[in-house]
Amino acid sequence: MIEISAPIYIGDVVEMRKQHPCGGRTWEVVRVGADIGIVCQTCHRRVLLPRRDFARSVKKFVQRGAADAGPPAR
Numbered sequence: 001m002i003e004i005s006a007p008i009y010i011g012d013v014v015e016m017r018k019q020h021p022c023g024g025r026t027w028e029v030v031r032v033g034a035d036i037g038i039v040c041q042t043c044h045r046r047v048l049l050p051r052r053d054f055a056r057s058v059k060k061f062v063q064r065g066a067a068d069a070g071p072p073a074r
């Protein structure tokens, strides 16, 4: 579980506490807002979760998205 107010960025890769039926545990964030959109890294299924449920299900961040690395270089 992470802080419900933890910043979440597109591109973040998270490990969930529960395993997906496909066997995967890591998900990439593809949409942020009231709902968080995540894609399973193993079977590429896309799921939308309310932010509260997302925060509850996340075990840890595996990799942080672009926002932590600063603006993309051009």
Ligand SMILES: [Zn+2]
Pocket (backbone or CB within 6 Å): 020, 021, 022, 023, 024, 040, 041, 042, 043, 044, 045
């Ligand atoms: Zn999956």
